[in-house]
Amino acid sequence: NAGVTQTPKFQVLKTGQSMTLQCAQDMNHEYMSWYRQDPGMGLRLIHYSVGAGITDQGEVPNGYNVSRSTTEDFPLRLLSAAPSQTSVYFCASSSLQGTQIMNTEAFFGQGTRLTVV
Amino acid sequence: RKEVEQDPGPFNVPEGATVAFNCTYSNSASQSFFWYRQDCRKEPKLLMSVYSSGNEDGRFTAQLNRASQYISLLIRDSKLSDSATYLCVVIAPLNDYKLSFGAGTTVTVRA
Numbered sequence: 466n467a468g469v470t471q472t473p474k475f476q477v478l479k480t481g482q483s484m485t486l487q488c489a490q491d492m493n494h495e496y497m498s499w500y501r502q503d504p505g506m507g508l509r510l511i512h513y514s515v516g517a518g519i520t521d522q523g524e525v526p527n528g529y530n531v532s533r534s535t536t537e538d539f540p541l542r543l544l545s546a547a548p549s550q551t552s553v554y555f556c557a558s559s560s561l562q563g564t565q566i567m568n569t570e571a572f573f574g575q576g577t578r579l580t581v582v
Numbered sequence: 583r584k585e586v587e588q589d590p591g592p593f594n595v596p597e598g599a600t601v602a603f604n605c606t607y608s609n610s611a612s613q614s615f616f617w618y619r620q621d622c623r624k625e626p627k628l629l630m631s632v633y634s635s636g637n638e639d640g641r642f643t644a645q646l647n648r649a650s651q652y653i654s655l656l657i658r659d660s661k662l663s664d665s666a667t668y669l670c671v672v673i674a675p676l677n678d679y680k681l682s683f684g685a686g687t688t689v690t691v692r693a
Binding site: 505509571 | 624684
């Protein structure tokens with residue numbers, strides 16, 4: 466039972482490089498999301514998707530792109546890495562109840578620890 | 583003002599003690615409330631949902647106070663394995679797709 470699989474676990478980038486963080490879930494969840502977690506800040510939503518072909522911005526979307534070509538996959542792209550993007554990134558998925566996720570559990574990937582130098 | 587605020591702690595308690603802490607939220611229209619647990623450097627995992635009437639799950643009790651806009655978590659008979667960071671999560675109907683996370687309360691249980 467894989468749940469949410471997130472890769473890589475660790476990554477070091479140089480300023481200006483680009484990369485893609487992979488996220489896949491096998492629970493047929495409609496809703497997928499990306500968060501970053503910084504000390505003292507809690508998890509902040511970067512982008513989210515409520516289904517294949519549909520994406521939207523969260524509260525800190527700048528510098529990141531996403532796509533949702535399939536229900537299972539939701540990759541996060543860093544376009545031109547900056548030191549401010551050094552963080553721990555989590556992908557999560559949830560089942561939607563109609564159009565809301567009000568009472569459903571969010572399942573998280575194991576996280577990616579990204580350092581930009 | 584942050585949407586969800588928590589006392590960061592740390593709360594250092596001996597085994598067997600009771601520890602309780604709160605989480606305040608700013609949006610009075612918030613509808614759903616949860617406690618997640620996060621172990622050091624790992625992903626958050628759902629501990630329990632918080633219902634209007636309050637609810638228990640073993641040694642854990644969660645309460646919701648809508649009038650004062652806070653939720654609480656109480657851990658009885660603390661175990662070493664309860665050492666973790668506890669994240670408060672709130673969902674407001676106008677932000678249907680956004681889980682608002684608190685920064686977490688760290689609990690350390692000592693032998």
